[in-house]
Amino acid sequence: MQTIPLYRQLADHYLNAIRCGTLKVGDRMPSVRKLMQVHGVSLSTSLQLCRHLETEGWLEARPRSGYFVRQPRRARLIPAQEPTVGKLIDPAQFVGIHERVSEIISQGQRPVKCNLARATGGPALYPHQQLRSLTVSTLRRYPELLTKPISPGGNRELKAALAKRALDCGISISAEEVVITNGCIEALNLALRAVAQAGDVIAVESPTFYGLLQVLESLGMKALEIPTSPSTGISLEALELAMRTYDNIKAVVVVPHLQNPLGSIMPEQHKQRLVALCEAQQIPLIEDDSYSTLVDGDKIPTALKHWDHSGNVIFCASVHKILAPGLRVGWILGGRWQARVNMLKYAHTRYNEELSQIVAATFILSSAYDRHLRKLRSTLAQQRERTAEAIATYFPEGTRMNTPAGGVSIWVEMPPNTSSKAVFDAALEQSILVSPGLLYSNSNRFDHFLRINCGMPYTQDLDDAMRTLGRIIQHKSHLKQHIAA
Amino acid sequence: MQTIPLYRQLADHYLNAIRCGTLKVGDRMPSVRKLMQVHGVSLSTSLQLCRHLETEGWLEARPRSGYFVRQPRRARLIPAQEPTVGKLIDPAQFVGIHERVSEIISQGQRPVKCNLARATGGPALYPHQQLRSLTVSTLRRYPELLTKPISPGGNRELKAALAKRALDCGISISAEEVVITNGCIEALNLALRAVAQAGDVIAVESPTFYGLLQVLESLGMKALEIPTSPSTGISLEALELAMRTYDNIKAVVVVPHLQNPLGSIMPEQHKQRLVALCEAQQIPLIEDDSYSTLVDGDKIPTALKHWDHSGNVIFCASVHKILAPGLRVGWILGGRWQARVNMLKYAHTRYNEELSQIVAATFILSSAYDRHLRKLRSTLAQQRERTAEAIATYFPEGTRMNTPAGGVSIWVEMPPNTSSKAVFDAALEQSILVSPGLLYSNSNRFDHFLRINCGMPYTQDLDDAMRTLGRIIQHKSHLKQHIAA
Ligand SMILES: Cc1ncc(COP(=O)(O)O)c(C=O)c1O
Ligand SMILES: Cc1ncc(COP(=O)(O)O)c(C=O)c1O
Numbered sequence: 001m002q003t004i005p006l007y008r009q010l011a012d013h014y015l016n017a018i019r020c021g022t023l024k025v026g027d028r029m030p031s032v033r034k035l036m037q038v039h040g041v042s043l044s045t046s047l048q049l050c051r052h053l054e055t056e057g058w059l060e061a062r063p064r065s066g067y068f069v070r071q072p073r074r075a076r077l078i079p080a081q082e083p084t085v086g087k088l089i090d091p092a093q094f095v096g097i098h099e100r101v102s103e104i105i106s107q108g109q110r111p112v113k114c115n116l117a118r119a120t121g122g123p124a125l126y127p128h129q130q131l132r133s134l135t136v137s138t139l140r141r142y143p144e145l146l147t148k149p150i151s152p153g154g155n156r157e158l159k160a161a162l163a164k165r166a167l168d169c170g171i172s173i174s175a176e177e178v179v180i181t182n183g184c185i186e187a188l189n190l191a192l193r194a195v196a197q198a199g200d201v202i203a204v205e206s207p208t209f210y211g212l213l214q215v216l217e218s219l220g221m222k223a224l225e226i227p228t229s230p231s232t233g234i235s236l237e238a239l240e241l242a243m244r245t246y247d248n249i250k251a252v253v254v255v256p257h258l259q260n261p262l263g264s265i266m267p268e269q270h271k272q273r274l275v276a277l278c279e280a281q282q283i284p285l286i287e288d289d290s291y292s293t294l295v296d297g298d299k300i301p302t303a304l305k306h307w308d309h310s311g312n313v314i315f316c317a318s319v320h321k322i323l324a325p326g327l328r329v330g331w332i333l334g335g336r337w338q339a340r341v342n343m344l345k346y347a348h349t350r351y352n353e354e355l356s357q358i359v360a361a362t363f364i365l366s367s368a369y370d371r372h373l374r375k376l377r378s379t380l381a382q383q384r385e386r387t388a389e390a391i392a393t394y395f396p397e398g399t400r401m402n403t404p405a406g407g408v409s410i411w412v413e414m415p416p417n418t419s420s421k422a423v424f425d426a427a428l429e430q431s432i433l434v435s436p437g438l439l440y441s442n443s444n445r446f447d448h449f450l451r452i453n454c455g456m457p458y459t460q461d462l463d464d465a466m467r468t469l470g471r472i473i474q475h476k477s478h479l480k481q482h483i484a485a
Numbered sequence: 486m487q488t489i490p491l492y493r494q495l496a497d498h499y500l501n502a503i504r505c506g507t508l509k510v511g512d513r514m515p516s517v518r519k520l521m522q523v524h525g526v527s528l529s530t531s532l533q534l535c536r537h538l539e540t541e542g543w544l545e546a547r548p549r550s551g552y553f554v555r556q557p558r559r560a561r562l563i564p565a566q567e568p569t570v571g572k573l574i575d576p577a578q579f580v581g582i583h584e585r586v587s588e589i590i591s592q593g594q595r596p597v598k599c600n601l602a603r604a605t606g607g608p609a610l611y612p613h614q615q616l617r618s619l620t621v622s623t624l625r626r627y628p629e630l631l632t633k634p635i636s637p638g639g640n641r642e643l644k645a646a647l648a649k650r651a652l653d654c655g656i657s658i659s660a661e662e663v664v665i666t667n668g669c670i671e672a673l674n675l676a677l678r679a680v681a682q683a684g685d686v687i688a689v690e691s692p693t694f695y696g697l698l699q700v701l702e703s704l705g706m707k708a709l710e711i712p713t714s715p716s717t718g719i720s721l722e723a724l725e726l727a728m729r730t731y732d733n734i735k736a737v738v739v740v741p742h743l744q745n746p747l748g749s750i751m752p753e754q755h756k757q758r759l760v761a762l763c764e765a766q767q768i769p770l771i772e773d774d775s776y777s778t779l780v781d782g783d784k785i786p787t788a789l790k791h792w793d794h795s796g797n798v799i800f801c802a803s804v805h806k807i808l809a810p811g812l813r814v815g816w817i818l819g820g821r822w823q824a825r826v827n828m829l830k831y832a833h834t835r836y837n838e839e840l841s842q843i844v845a846a847t848f849i850l851s852s853a854y855d856r857h858l859r860k861l862r863s864t865l866a867q868q869r870e871r872t873a874e875a876i877a878t879y880f881p882e883g884t885r886m887n888t889p890a891g892g893v894s895i896w897v898e899m900p901p902n903t904s905s906k907a908v909f910d911a912a913l914e915q916s917i918l919v920s921p922g923l924l925y926s927n928s929n930r931f932d933h934f935l936r937i938n939c940g941m942p943y944t945q946d947l948d949d950a951m952r953t954l955g956r957i958i959q960h961k962s963h964l965k966q967h968i969a970a
Contacts, residue, residue, distance in 0.1 A: 102828045109637040118634060126632035132624050135631070135840075139617050146620070146811040146841075147611035149603060152594040182667055182834035189833060197705065198683050211832070218832040220682065326631040328838045343587045347696070347703040348674060349667040349834060353813045355620075356631075356838060 073392035083227030121455035170306030187316035207440035258291035263404025311336035394470025558877035568712030606940035655791030672801035681735035692925035743776035748889025796821035879955025
């Protein structure tokens with residue numbers, strides 16, 4: 001364990017006070033002298049504490065009056081626009097996202113100085129040392145693990161561990177119902193193939209995770225994009241309208257918590273209504289739970305699956321973003337389609353390798369996992385705030401965004417007509433990788449958006465990159481206005 | 486390294502002499518006295534040597550005359566029947582193999598005393614110790630391997646290692662062309678999805694690996710079963726006939742070496758003709774190379790891909806049967822469909838975990854790999870011969886089989902009308918798992934066949950199981966004849 005310097009511990013203490021409103025914008029911070037006295041620390045520690053909070057953007061120094069809680073810059077940013085509910089996009093409108101995505105991804109494969117396109121935390125946020133020693137001890141426990149046939153049906157320890165942890169988000173299942181997959185992406189493939197086939201229409205959030213659009217296209221299914229709120233998630237009104245308009249919707253796919261890219265979180269009532277709506281319409285509901293564990297605070301939000309009593313909800317998740325970006329361990333609860341999901345998994349890739357499953361299982365059941373999650377969430381919260389501040393500081397006027405209550409990404413709306421592809425290209429030339437908005441819809445509606453990663457420690461290099469990115473956006477947005485003029 | 490007892494070393498020496506015909510059936514073995522003298526060993530070692538070869542079924546003792554090379558029992562078995570070429574099966578004839586396979590597989594998931602249904606060698610045949618220590622050293626080399634994002638495009642070391650080893654079977658490619666998959670089964674999924682879609686007809690060998698039939702069914706594609714010879718593989722005449730009969734064949738899938746279940750090996754000329762035929766007809770040819778490394782002898786046979794000059798051959802393989810049944814590392818060379826295969830892999834399961842890839846890469850490039858392969862092939866050859874002998878000894882009259890020149894399985898034809906499902910059920914009651922013939926075709930043509938694994942050390946327990954199995958088959962085959970009479 002690294003020891004945290006005293007001034008940092010105290011800074012965290014005051015940061016919490018600011019976050020929860022005990023210290024409000026404009027409030028005076030206790031004086032340096034007071035800090036020394038109250039905490040029994042030296043002058044230099046007190047000063048370090050205040051300066052740290054100043055650089056982090058929480059305090060401002062006023063000459064001869066001391067430090068005051070600052071209005072964060074991002075509070076001055078316009079929040080993201082709510083979607084227009086009445087407008088549905090023809091599901092057949094666009095095909096080819098697959099190639100668009102592939103092109104962007106392959107361009108982004110060269111090593112860059114600053115990768116803002118990821119949807120995970122940086123490696124330092126994950127318990128690599130612990131996982132490494134678990135790997136070694138697992139091999140000692142099962143010496144023939146790599147060379148003996150994989151246990152039929154996948155690893156029991158992991159299934160049991162996941163079933164146990166699922167209780168935390170309100171899901172009560174037996175270990176046998178868990179099917180282990182190669183990440184959440186395989187789970188989504190299996191879920192979609194279990195309930196639909198080529199030519200079918202699938203309702204998805206808009207904007208949505210490009211991976212999902214790509215999977216749909218590769219399966220020959222059509223995405224029907226449902227307007228989605230940056231704060232409360234998929235619009236139930238729009239979804240109901242869609243269900244009345246199209247009679248061939250074969251599934252609804254949603255990310256109820258920390259939607260990718262929006263970061264929206266569905267209110268409890270919305271979730272309950274969504275489950276009931278799909279159930280009433282007999283349309284399978286696929287829940288992508290990639291991020292719920294990363295929601296700020298200590299309570300993991302309740303899964304859609306919790307309200308499912310007929311097996312109409314298929315639940316997909318993975319450890320990718322939560323425990324270890326280097327592991328391809330995901331899982332699926334197939335609901336009514338359990339048997340079919342099992343068959344499809346077997347035909348798709350067989351059972352997963354066991355080593356990483358046992359490692360994940362052991363860690364997930366330990367108390368170290370809880371400690372890891374607490375630390376991960378609070379680190380992410382800090383990094384997210386720093387990134388949001390940087391966006392507010394460096395990005396041009398007209399930029400809009402919401403700061404989500406958890407997760408690893410911020411969805412940023414650039415000034416109108418700024419091309420995310422042009423920004424992507426220009427940023428890549430400066431060795432900065434961003435995720436352009438045009439990947440998140442089959443339409444061009446999000447062409448002036450970017451998804452910005454905030455999973456990395458906020459270093460000087462990162463700050464420089466954000467400043468450069470801000471300048472690029474400024475330039476590209478002007479360019480567009482000139483051309484438009 | 487375990488040291489091999491002296492009598493075993495000598496036994497191997499004489500076994501080789503018998504195998505290559507230096508000592509022929511009926512020849513007299515050198516006398517015990519002669520053996521002592523020639524090899525400078527004790528009486529007891531000489532006796533042990535002869536008794537060992539006697540129990541192994543190679544020698545018989547004749548009272549007062551010594552030991553003689555025995556006629557192996559399996560030489561008296563009728564070889565398997567060659568297929569009738571003119572009869573094609575309507576590809577739409579049967580759907581439901583998926584469920585049939587799932588049922589058999591789930592029944593076979595309880596632990597059994599003797600598992601003869603596998604298509605791999607026993608764990609002892611694979612280098613678990615070496616792979617384990619490579620795993621540990623790899624984690625030391627890359628401490629953040631489990632927690633950092635996976636390198637885009639998959640692991641370079643493994644791609645390079647596979648490209649290098651591919652030279653041995655006549656394939657010359659660059660490392661970038663290799664796409665790493667979750668086993669050969671994912672490779673087959675990607676290959677089929679790259680060139681065909683639901684409703685299309687795919688020509689396959691008959692009998693064929695049930696996994697392939699299952700994949701086709703899950704993708705909504707139709708299997709057109711092409712008669713296949715137990716010795717020379719797919720019938721090119723039948724395939725040509727099929728191509729003339731059906732104009733919607735979208736791919737041909739073959740296992741040219743040690744076909745599963747037949748064990749057939751295509752002659753060089755056949756392979757060349759097959760590649761040319763598919764090329765001329767513009768029908769993609771998918772090569773499943775799961776077993777070629779297990780062909781007896783030191784020369785790995787030439788891949789179909791070797792003769793491919795237009796990218797019409799897609800090559801699929803894995804380390805599953807060769808290096809480590811516990812690893813899910815496969816690969817695919819997409820030929821003309823390279824870009825599409827890449828996209829599909831990304832949408833299917835993303836890139837594979839890196840740890841096992843690096844471990845496999847390091848081992849594959851070492852000389853330990855060559856040593857492992859030599860030992861694996863010779864151990865399999867011995868076990869295959871023992872198993873074949875047991876079949877010849879214990880199975881009822883009317884049993885037919887070929888002993889393949891490599892691999893881990895023997896395909897056995899039981900007396901006509903013996904139901905493989907009945908044998909499967911009865912064997913399972915005795916805690917013996919076999920792989921019933923009805924899994925290997927959408928028709929019922931192979932219902933009286935079994936695939937018998939010969940990858941495990943031939944112990945007394947295994948011999949007992951083979952005897953029990955023989956009795957079960959005897960019983961079930963009589964039963965059928967009574968009912969028929
Ligand atoms: C919403 C969502 N679902 C699924 C995935 C894919 O997850 P995995 O890496 O576990 O396959 C991602 C990854 O970015 C995601 O954001
Ligand atoms: C011919 C053939 N192809 C593919 C496979 C599946 O291989 P893997 O385990 O590498 O996915 C098998 C396994 O039995 C096989 O026999």
